[in-house]
Amino acid sequence: MTLNAYERVLKEHPDPNHRFRIEHAQVVTLEDIPRFARLGVIPALQTVHATSDMNMAEKRIGPERIKGAYAWRKFLSSGSIIANGTDAPVELVNPFTASMQR
Numbered sequence: 001m002t003l004n005a006y007e008r009v010l011k012e013h014p015d016p017n018h019r020f021r022i023e024h025a026q027v028v029t030l031e032d033i034p035r036f037a038r039l040g041v042i043p044a045l046q047t048v049h050a051t052s053d054m055n056m057a058e059k060r061i062g063p064e065r066i067k068g069a070y071a072w073r074k075f076l077s078s079g080s081i082i083a084n085g086t087d088a089p090v091e092l093v094n095p096f097t098a099s100m101q102r
């Protein structure tokens with residue numbers, strides 16, 4: 001929905017220097033991944049969620065939605081520039097610590 005809104009705004013008010021981004025973009029549809037790059041929207045991903053969510057993500061979002069989840073390589077391969085965040089203080093900064101706690 002956010003990509004659709006950004007796309008409408010950019011059609012009505014083109015701005016090659018916009019800095020639109022979507023926070024917590026670690027679970028998106030496969031079809032939307034190339035749209036981020038095409039629209040110039042920055043996916044803001046929190047790397048630590050790959051380890052903190054790994055034991056429950058597929059169960060919660062299902063086998064189809066997991067295909068577009070935690071897809072850093074797919075974003076990069078499609079031409080996106082990723083903004084990474086820590087999600088601190090909600091998550092621990094060290095992703096190895098998060099996976100060891102599970």
